[in-house]
Amino acid sequence: MAIILDKDSKIVVQGFTGSQGTFHARQCIEYGTQIVAGVTPGRGGSAHLDRPVFDTVYDAVRATGAFVSLIFVPAPFAADAIMEAVDAGCSTVLCITEGIPVLDMARVKRFIARAESSGREITLVGPNCPGVITPGQCKAGIMPGYIHKPGSIGVVSRSGTLTYEAVDQLTKRGLGQSTVVGIGGDPINGSSFTDILAKFEADPDTEAVVMIGEIGGSAEEEAARFFKEKMSKPVYGFIAGKAAPEGRRMGHAGAIVEGGSGTHASKIKAMREAGITVVENLSEIGDTVAKSRRPLAA
Amino acid sequence: MKLLEYEAKEILKARGIPVPPNGGVIKTTAGLAAAMKRAGKAPWVLKAQVLAGGRGKAGGIKLAKTPKEAKELAKAMIGMDLITHQTHGHALKVKELLIEGGVKIEREIYLSVVMDRRAAAPAIIASAQGGMEIETLAAERPDAIIRMTVDPDTGLPDFQARRLAFALRVPADRVRAFSKVAQSLVRAFLDLDCSMLEINPLVLTPTGVVALDAKVVTDDNASFRHADLAAKPDHEASALEKEAKKADISYVGLDGNIGCMVNGAGLAMGTMDTIALAGGSPANFLDVGGGANEERVTKALNIILKDKKVKAVLVNIFGGIVKCDMIAAGVVAALKKIKLKVPLVVRLQGTNVEQGREILAKSGIPLIQADDLWDAAQKAVQAAR
Numbered sequence: 001m002a003i004i005l006d007k008d009s010k011i012v013v014q015g016f017t018g019s020q021g022t023f024h025a026r027q028c029i030e031y032g033t034q035i036v037a038g039v040t041p042g043r044g045g046s047a048h049l050d051r052p053v054f055d056t057v058y059d060a061v062r063a064t065g066a067f068v069s070l071i072f073v074p075a076p077f078a079a080d081a082i083m084e085a086v087d088a089g090c091s092t093v094l095c096i097t098e099g100i101p102v103l104d105m106a107r108v109k110r111f112i113a114r115a116e117s118s119g120r121e122i123t124l125v126g127p128n129c130p131g132v133i134t135p136g137q138c139k140a141g142i143m144p145g146y147i148h149k150p151g152s153i154g155v156v157s158r159s160g161t162l163t164y165e166a167v168d169q170l171t172k173r174g175l176g177q178s179t180v181v182g183i184g185g186d187p188i189n190g191s192s193f194t195d196i197l198a199k200f201e202a203d204p205d206t207e208a209v210v211m212i213g214e215i216g217g218s219a220e221e222e223a224a225r226f227f228k229e230k231m232s233k234p235v236y237g238f239i240a241g242k243a244a245p246e247g248r249r250m251g252h253a254g255a256i257v258e259g260g261s262g263t264h265a266s267k268i269k270a271m272r273e274a275g276i277t278v279v280e281n282l283s284e285i286g287d288t289v290a291k292s293r294r295p296l297a298a
Numbered sequence: 299m300k301l302l303e304y305e306a307k308e309i310l311k312a313r314g315i316p317v318p319p320n321g322g323v324i325k326t327t328a329g330l331a332a333a334m335k336r337a338g339k340a341p342w343v344l345k346a347q348v349l350a351g352g353r354g355k356a357g358g359i360k361l362a363k364t365p366k367e368a369k370e371l372a373k374a375m376i377g378m379d380l381i382t383h384q385t386h387g388h389a390l391k392v393k394e395l396l397i398e399g400g401v402k403i404e405r406e407i408y409l410s411v412v413m414d415r416r417a418a419a420p421a422i423i424a425s426a427q428g429g430m431e432i433e434t435l436a437a438e439r440p441d442a443i444i445r446m447t448v449d450p451d452t453g454l455p456d457f458q459a460r461r462l463a464f465a466l467r468v469p470a471d472r473v474r475a476f477s478k479v480a481q482s483l484v485r486a487f488l489d490l491d492c493s494m495l496e497i498n499p500l501v502l503t504p505t506g507v508v509a510l511d512a513k514v515v516t517d518d519n520a521s522f523r524h525a526d527l528a529a530k531p532d533h534e535a536s537a538l539e540k541e542a543k544k545a546d547i548s549y550v551g552l553d554g555n556i557g558c559m560v561n562g563a564g565l566a567m568g569t570m571d572t573i574a575l576a577g578g579s580p581a582n583f584l585d586v587g588g589g590a591n592e593e594r595v596t597k598a599l600n601i602i603l604k605d606k607k608v609k610a611v612l613v614n615i616f617g618g619i620v621k622c623d624m625i626a627a628g629v630v631a632a633l634k635k636i637k638l639k640v641p642l643v644v645r646l647q648g649t650n651v652e653q654g655r656e657i658l659a660k661s662g663i664p665l666i667q668a669d670d671l672w673d674a675a676q677k678a679v680q681a682a683r
Binding site: 023024075076099100101102103104105106107109110142143144146147157158159160161162163164165168185187188212214215217218219222238240241242243244245246247248249250251252253254255280281282283284 | 384386413415416418419420449450451488491493517518519520522523548550552560561562563564565566567568569570571572573574575579580583585616617618619647648649670671672675
């Protein structure tokens with residue numbers, strides 16, 4: 001089963017014919033992902049990577065039955081692209097684009113809330129994220145597919161390469177993944193840690209979860225509360241940014257400690273108090289999970 | 299990007315928010331007399347233009363009652379090293395002073411608009427207890443803080459502005475003036491893509507309201523639609539940070555002595571943490587980016603090595619889309635152009651890692667290869683000693 005994506009997920013790629021879209025869509029197709037259509041306004045009627053291209057997401061969804069959108073549209077137009085996918089009826093939208101203005105995302109969130117108030121359920125993952133992969137079934141994003149392996153560990157993270165690092169450690173210790181979700185490094189994003197933890201908790205294929213957070217905001221603290229109140233599966237947590245100074249943005253727009261909140265210490269404390277296994281050394285994520293999983297596997 | 303007080307006040311003034319009589323900014327005492335004349339009658343306020351709160355307590359804001367006093371103060375303040383509780387022990391050199399006329403203060407209010415990450419919308423934060431640091435206030439008197447979510451499409455409607463005014467106990471004869479300021483502030487926040495806009499304090503005068511201090515932080519992601527803001531000098535970034543930004547490399551200088559080059563912001567932070575855990579101290583945050591090629595690797599290494607504090611360099615690359623052999627070739631090419639005087643530790647992992655390691659080994663460049671991140675961090679810490 002896994003979460004968000006499986007082998008039956010039909011995907012439309014927005015920004016399909018651009019250099020990023022072309023490069024990554026090709027890799028997704030090679031992985032076996034069902035990319036069924038692409039959208040580039042003005043290029044409708046043509047074909048690209050042996051897939052039909054449409055002018056609008058609306059047309060692509062009607063013609064191909066796609067219900068997942070994967071977005072590579074440049075930042076100035078990406079918020080509009082998300083809203084277009086939601087409006088066209090996509091239930092899952094994965095936005096890879098980095099650098100979307102925060103205010104645009106505030107407006108996108110309201111747009112999605114309005115759509116959901118009429119009874120729809122919409123999952124937005126990202127922006128500024130590597131995407132989602134259910135190993136062996138569906139890769140929708142920019143992550144290297146080969147480091148993953150099908151299994152029962154769910155992974156959710158705010159950072160791309162940090163996720164690869166963690167996944168690589170897991171795979172090398174024989175621990176496969178149910179689904180790996182990059183929720184993105186922006187201050188306002190679609191799915192939160194809590195949203196994804198809830199999905200993993202409900203997923204019969206997931207036995208444990210690795211959660212990789214970073215400084216800034218309070219999403220990890222909220223996830224810790226959720227874990228304590230609602231989760232039965234074990235969670236292993238790592239927080240990046242202990243060595244970062246206050247008030248400076250560390251690459252990700254969301255990775256900034258403001259006025260003493262969003263600190264590494266407060267996140268670690270919240271996670272520990274909730275009963276999450278905290279991993280302090282990034283190099284020990286795989287070992288920590290392996291150590292505590294072994295008795296179950298035996 | 300963070301703006302200086304006088305830049306922030308220019309924005310407020312252009313939007314009809316009253317500010318104190320402005321005498322302008324001076325860099326030397328030569329311009330003082332003219333600035334004082336523009337600011338009007340005594341007293342005058344001399345304000346150090348640095349990007350940090352807590353200037354008043356640290357001696358960065360002074361009141362002068364006579365021209366003689368003003369001159370003495372200006373002489374002492376220009377060029378002074380200012381350390382406030384927000385500068386984390388670092389001194390900020392005062393290069394500019396803002397000269398303003400005095401304002402008759404009846405009461406001080408705190409008023410700001412911030413991006414509320416949890417609500418995914420802008421929010422007004424206000425308090426009748428102005429002048430204090432909002433963080434202090436939040437810790438000591440959380441009940442004294444008013445919070446209001448703002449609809450980014452509507453702005454601040456009249457009723458919400460009025461509600462805010464009454465909640466802050468603004469006298470009835472100044473509610474209209476206050477409401478106008480609050481609405482303009484929200485409008486400015488939305489129009490300019492701010493992540494923070496703060497007036498602290500907003501003072502009630504006998505006849506109206508005046509923004510005595512102002513702080514603006516804008517969203518870097520939105521700079522493509524604000525050419526005027528993007529053209530302003532970045533006062534916070536160091537020379538190296540500016541150079542990195544031009545090359546589209548995300549770099550933040552730190553206090554330590556181990557330079558880092560990493561792909562991905564999260565892994566870059568994780569690498570800094572691992573260095574610290576191994577007993578070392580990172581000299582910088584550096585995300586060389588997803589599309590790292592030889593040119594970018596060269597540029598990044600150049601920037602790292604320009605920092606004289608750097609005693610060792612750690613390159614940590616997880617090859618996903620970026621291939622390790624390409625990075626290795628980039629490092630080798632870069633080191634043919636740069637004379638390396640400090641030890642270099644390289645940890646490659648991921649796509650084409652074997653080819654990458656081979657390129658490094660065959661290059662003849664004296665570098666230290668590491669297997670995993672922990673190994674790399676320990677080797678870098680040792681090398682920096």
